[in-house]
Amino acid sequence: MIGDGDGDGDGSGSRIAEAAQSLTASEKLLASGDFEGAKKLAIRACEADPSRADASDYILAITDTLLAGESKIGDSKLPDWYTVLRLIRLTQNPEHIAVQYRRLTLLLNPTEINVRPRVKNEPNRKYSVSVAEARVFRSR
16 A cells, blocks of 8 residues: 555554554545545545655645546536646646646656647647656645
8 A cells, every 4th residue: 555664663653553544544535436535534644644745645636636627617517627737727828737737747647757748839849847846736
């Protein structure tokens, strides 16, 4: 499971066990489609054991993205992509949209390095986002 680890022997074993249990339950809720419940348990796990923040952050990134994907534009059945990409509604800057897309891609799949979103007016331009920028995006 995400974030498995051992206690450090300083009496915090119960908090570490609670965090591990919360992360396991959070993963199960995420798999079953209970995104709000998964989010709450991931936060609880991070509060119980801050050393599990990476695992909690990963689950939170997934749940936040999936919850944003459930938002719709008006009465249509179309997803609100601005919310998914965490953009101000009707952002018109293609470079900003591409950077946000890249950040989200790195956040959800940190091993994916060669993602190059194409912008209509700049098909060959490459956008780079550092790991530090991805972490800043994650904390929003």
